[in-house]
Amino acid sequence: MEKQTEGDIFLELLHNIQMTYGYIPEGEINRLAEKLDRPRAEIYGAIKFYSMFYTEPTGKYIIRVCDSLSCHLQDSHELLESLKSYLKLDDGETSPDQLFTLEVVECLGHCGEGPVMMVNDRMYTELTPGKALEILKECK
Amino acid sequence: MVKEVEFLKGPELKNIEDYDFPGLHWALSLGPDKLIKEISEARLLGRGGAGFPTGTKWDLARQQKGDRKYFICNADEGEPGTYKDRYLMEQRPLKVLEGIIIGAYAVEANHGFIYIRGEYSRPIKIMKNIIEEAREAGVLGENIFDSGFDFNLRLVRGAGAYVCGDETALINSIEGKRGISRIKPPYPIQKGLFDQPTVVNNVESLACAAEILNKGAGEFASYGTENSRGTKLISLSGDVNYADIFEVEFGSCTLREIIEDLAGGVKGGREPKFVVPGGLSTAALTAEELDCKYSYEGIEEAGSSLGSGAIIVCRESRDLVDILLKVSRFYMDETCGTCFPCREGNRQINHMLTQHRNRTFSREEVELVEDIGEAIASAARCGLGQTSLSLISSIFDKFPHELIEEGVRT
Numbered sequence: 001m002e003k004q005t006e007g008d009i010f011l012e013l014l015h016n017i018q019m020t021y022g023y024i025p026e027g028e029i030n031r032l033a034e035k036l037d038r039p040r041a042e043i044y045g046a047i048k049f050y051s052m053f054y055t056e057p058t059g060k061y062i063i064r065v066c067d068s069l070s071c072h073l074q075d076s077h078e079l080l081e082s083l084k085s086y087l088k089l090d091d092g093e094t095s096p097d098q099l100f101t102l103e104v105v106e107c108l109g110h111c112g113e114g115p116v117m118m119v120n121d122r123m124y125t126e127l128t129p130g131k132a133l134e135i136l137k138e139c140k
Numbered sequence: 141m142v143k144e145v146e147f148l149k150g151p152e153l154k155n156i157e158d159y160d161f162p163g164l165h166w167a168l169s170l171g172p173d174k175l176i177k178e179i180s181e182a183r184l185l186g187r188g189g190a191g192f193p194t195g196t197k198w199d200l201a202r203q204q205k206g207d208r209k210y211f212i213c214n215a216d217e218g219e220p221g222t223y224k225d226r227y228l229m230e231q232r233p234l235k236v237l238e239g240i241i242i243g244a245y246a247v248e249a250n251h252g253f254i255y256i257r258g259e260y261s262r263p264i265k266i267m268k269n270i271i272e273e274a275r276e277a278g279v280l281g282e283n284i285f286d287s288g289f290d291f292n293l294r295l296v297r298g299a300g301a302y303v304c305g306d307e308t309a310l311i312n313s314i315e316g317k318r319g320i321s322r323i324k325p326p327y328p329i330q331k332g333l334f335d336q337p338t339v340v341n342n343v344e345s346l347a348c349a350a351e352i353l354n355k356g357a358g359e360f361a362s363y364g365t366e367n368s369r370g371t372k373l374i375s376l377s378g379d380v381n382y383a384d385i386f387e388v389e390f391g392s393c394t395l396r397e398i399i400e401d402l403a404g405g406v407k408g409g410r411e412p413k414f415v416v417p418g419g420l421s422t423a424a425l426t427a428e429e430l431d432c433k434y435s436y437e438g439i440e441e442a443g444s445s446l447g448s449g450a451i452i453v454c455r456e457s458r459d460l461v462d463i464l465l466k467v468s469r470f471y472m473d474e475t476c477g478t479c480f481p482c483r484e485g486n487r488q489i490n491h492m493l494t495q496h497r498n499r500t501f502s503r504e505e506v507e508l509v510e511d512i513g514e515a516i517a518s519a520a521r522c523g524l525g526q527t528s529l530s531l532i533s534s535i536f537d538k539f540p541h542e543l544i545e546e547g548v549r550t
Contacts, residue, residue, distance in 0.1 A: 009296050010316025015258075036316070049318040049476075050299035052258045064259070068220040069420060069466050070377035070452055106302060106470055107220040108259050111450070112376060112383035121261040 010036070010046065014053055023054040051105070059094045059101035061139045063087070064118040067104050070111035079115045080104060082129035086136065099139065142393040142401040147355075147363065147371040148347050149387045152231055154266065156273045159234045163353035164279075167242045168287040172202060176246050179349055182357035183369040188214060188305070188342030189419065189448045190523060191436060194349065197339060201247040201329045204337035209249035211291075212333065212340045213240045214310060215256040215263070218302040219419040220470060221450030224373035225343035227385045229256070229263035232347060233270050237293075239346025241284065242353055244291045247339050252291060255310055257298040268295055302474040306522040307340035308332075309476065320476040321522035344373055344449075364390035368435035372449050374398065378416075379407045379455035388434060395439070396430035399453055406455050413456045414538065418447020420467060421527035423534035444534070460542055464532055465493045471528040482525035485512040489532065500545045506536050 017028050024047055033040040047053045065083060067076045089095060089102040110116045113125035117132060124135060153159060167175045180195025201209070213236070217225040228236055236254075244252050254271075256264050271293055274280040282290045301319045304310045308322035311333045332338025341349075348370060352360045360370050368390035376383045381404030388398065395417060399405065406412050414424040423444040425432075432442035439446045454463065471486040489512060492505060513529035520526045536543055 009294070009314065011296055011299055011313065014299070015297055046316060046318050049320075050258075050301050052298075052300035067466070068470060069416075069463065070221050072463075072466050073378045073452075073454065073458070105259075105300075106473060107218055107222075109217055109223045109226045109257070111221050111223050111452075112385070114377070118259065118261075123262070 011050075014047060014050075018053060022060075023057050026055075029055075057094075057098065059099050061099060061119055061136075062101045062103065063136070064103045064105045064108065066106070066108045066110075066114065066116050068107040068111075070107070071114035071116060074114035076115035079117070079127055079129055079132055083117075083132060083136070086133055100136075142388065142397045144387050144402065145363065145371050145389050145392075146387060147351055147360070148228070148232070148235070148344070148373055149385070150232060153234045154270070156234065156270065156277055156279070161234075161238050161241075161279060161285075163350045164238050164241055164245075165285065167245055167353045168285055168289065172246050172248060175242070175353065176202065178357045179246070179352060182352045182360040184345065184348050184352060184360070185368070185436065186342055187344035187348065187372070187449070189219065189421070191446070194341065194345050197329065197341070198243065198246045201249075201337055201339045204329060206337040208251060208334075208336045209247060210333045210336055210338040211240065211244035211247060211249035211252040212307075212310065212314070212338060213243075213252070213254040213343060213346055214305065214307065214340050215254055215260070215267075215343050216298050216302075216305040216310060217260070217343070217448075218257055218305050218474075219421065219448045219450060221375055221377050221416065221419050221452045222448045223375045224385055224449060226260060226263055227373065227375075228343050228347050229260070229267055233263075233266050235347045235350045236267070236343055237270055237274060237279070239341075239348070239350035240293060241279070241291055242349055243339065243341055243346055244293075245284075245287075245289050247337075249337075249339065250290050250292065252293045253296050253314055253333075254293065255296045255298060255304070255314060257304075258300055264295065264297055271295060301476070302470075303476040303522065303524050306524055309522065310340060311338060318476070320478045321524075323521055365433075365435050365437070367437045368446075372434070372446070374402075374434075375448075375450040376403045376453070377450070378453040379412070379458075380453050381405055381407055391433050391435040391438065393434055394431050395425065395434055395442075395451070398434060398451065399430070403451075403453070406453060408455060410456050413454045413458055414535070415454070416450070416452040416531060417442075417444050419450040420452075420470060421524070421530055422447040423530045424538060426538050445530075460535060460539055461493060461496060464535060465490070465497075467531050468493055471524075475525065475528070476522075479516075479520045479522075479525055481512070481515040482520040482528060485516045486528055488512060489529070501536075501543050502545050506540075506544055509533060509536055 304319040313319040
C-alpha cells in the first residue's frame with residue numbers, strides 16, 4: 001500500500017507551521033510555494049480563507065468567545081463585554097504586550113453549556129464574567 | 141412521558157483493547173454487496189442535514205471505477221446549536237472509527253480521511269490516539285482482520301470555516317484550496333477528492349452504520365416510522381432547563397414533548413416564543429406548531445426541517461431583532477463568497493437589521509428579505525447558501541405584528 005505522510009496535507013502543514021511560530025510567516029509561505037510548486041498568491045489566498053490561520057503574530061493567548069445564537073441566549077454578550085473592557089480589546093485585536101488576542105467567533109459546539117470561551121486549545125463552559133476574568137488572570 | 145432510547149448513546153467507549161469491533165467483523169464476513177443491502181434495508185438516511193439514503197450512496201460509489209477511491213468522514217460540525225458529533229467522538233469514538241472502516245470496505249476505498257473542525261481540540265486528540273492505536277492493533281492498515289482489505293485513515297484538522305461542512309467545500313479544503321463549494325454534477329461519488337470517486341458521510345451516519353451491522357438492520361428498522369427509521373441524536377440548547385444530547389426514536393414523540401419531558405421545559409416555565417427544530421438553517425416553529433411528531437416527515441409537515449437535529453428554544457421575552465441579527469451575522473461571516481446572491485444578500489440583510497435595532501420594518505423591506513431569500517435559494521450552489529435565509533424569513537412570516545409597521549398583514 002502506498003505510504004502517505006502527514007506532510008502531504010496542506011492544512012496539516014499550515015497547522016504545524018503555526019504550532020512552531022504562532023503564525024504563518026512570509027518566509028514559510030515562500031517555502032511552501034516552492035515545495036508544492038504553487039503560486040505564492042494561491043497559497044496566501046488559501047491561508048486567508050481560514051479564520052484560524054494567522055499571517056501576523058497574535059497574542060500568546062487567543063481568547064475565542066462564542067456569540068452564536070445558543071450562547072447568545074445564555075448571555076454571551078455580557079461575557080464578551082466584560083472581557084472587552086478588562087482586556088481593552090475589540091474583536092480581532094491583540095494587546096500591545098502581545099499577551100492576548102480577542103476574537104468573537106461562531107459556534108464552538110458546546111451549545112448546551114454556554115456561554116463558552118476557548119483559551120488557545122482549552123474550552124471553558126458555563127462561564128460567568130467573574131469566572132472568565134479569573135481564568136484570564138491566570139494567563140501570564 | 142417521553143423516554144430516551146439507547147442505540148447510539150452508551151457508556152464511554154475509548155479503549156481499543158476493550159472492543160472487538162463486532163460490526164466490522166460482521167461486515168467483512170458479509171462482503172460489500174450484502175453489507176450495502178443491509179444498510180439499504182435499514183433505510184438509514186444521512187444524519188448531517190441533507191438526509192440522503194446512505195445505502196444508495198454506497199451502492200453508487202461501489203459501482204464507480206477509479207484509480208483510487210476515497211472515503212471521508214465529515215466531522216466539521218459547525219451548524220450553530222449542533223454538538224452531537226462531538227458527543228460521539230468524545231464518548232463513542234470507536235463506533236465512529238468502526239463506521240468509517242465499514243463504509244470504506246463497502247465502497248472499496250483504500251484511503252480515507254476524517255476531517256474534524258479545528259476548534260474541536262478534544263475530539264481531535266481522541267481520534268488521533270484512536271487512529272494510532274487502531275494502526276498498531278491491525279484494525280487499520282493492511283489486510284484488516286485477515287480480510288484482504290487495506291485501509292489507511294488520516295486525520296485532517298479544519299481551520300475555522302463553517303462552509304467546509306459542505307462536502308464539495310470539504311474536498312477542496314483537503315486538497316489545500318480555499319474551502320469553497322464545487323458545482324454539481326459531477327458529484328463527489330463520480331469525481332471528488334483529487335478527481336477520484338469519493339464518499340463523504342457524517343459522523344452520526346457512520347456510527348449508525350456501525351450499530352446496524354452490530355445489532356442488525358432489523359433492530360434499527362424496528363425503531364422509527366416508515367419514512368424515518370431508527371433513532372436520532374438531538375442537540376438541545378437555548379432557553380430550556382436541561383440542555384444536553386438526547387437520543388429519541390423517530391416518531392415516538394412530538395417536539396413539545398421533547399422540550400417538556402427531556403429538556404425539562406422552557407426556562408422560567410413559560411411557553412416558548414419559537415423553536416428552531418434543526419439548526420440555524422431551518423425555519424422556526426411557533427409554540428402552536430410544536431405538536432408535530434419528531435420525524436423527517438412530521439417536521440416537514442409542520443413547515444420546517446429536521447436538519448442536523450439541533451433544537452434551539454427561545455423564550456417569550458426574547459427580542460426578535462436581536463436574534464435575527466445573530467443569525468444574519470453568522471451567514472454573513474460564514475458565506476464563502478463564491479455565489480454573489482449569498483455573499484451580497486446576506487450582507488445586505490445584516491445591514492438592514494443593524495439599521496432597525498429600535499424600529500419596525502416597512503412592508504417593502506420585508507418583501508426585500510423575501511426576494512433576497514428566493515434569489516439565494518435558487519442561485520446558491522451549496523446547502524449553506526440555499527438555506528441561509530430560512531430562519532430569518534420564517535420569523536418575519538410568523539411574527540408580523542412585532543416586526544412590521546402598523547401590525548398585521550394577510
